[in-house]
Amino acid sequence: MDGQVVIKSKGDINVVNALASVPPDLLKESEKNLKFGGVELNLAKVEPNNLEQYFAVNSQIEVSYRQISPTEYKVKISGIGDSSRNFVLVFSSTYSPLWKLDGRQAFPVYAFLNGFTVSRNGEYTIAYEPQKYVVPGLWISGVTLLTLLGLLLIKR
8 A cells, every 4th residue: 555545435425525623723723834733744654554543533423415506505414412612514616705604604625615614503505695696687687688679679
């Protein structure tokens, strides 16, 4: 296994595929120093048999989702319990601050995914905010087109 990394996964890799408990101050620190919990992880120096300890998930949290449209998802989170910690929900779509979780703006995770902090069980809505202007824009365009066609027909 020299030079190879093996990734094992349980279940499907979905659009919403990760939930991690990371205190916000530690998350910001890890982004600056490329460290997590004060420990720098250099995969080149880690024995392949010891990699699992760095990536093991000891959580009973369950995340499920339902796609409503290409720009809207319903996400259900359970198993958090009575924790005072914040969790990071990772939404695997190219990062944009216009993705919102119940009105709250996304933050970048790994510089290209959307992240949201979550602290309790529940059902959440992830939506691309500009999409709410599409249907009214189509109605306005349609009414304008019909009005112009009507005016052209009346003038003949």
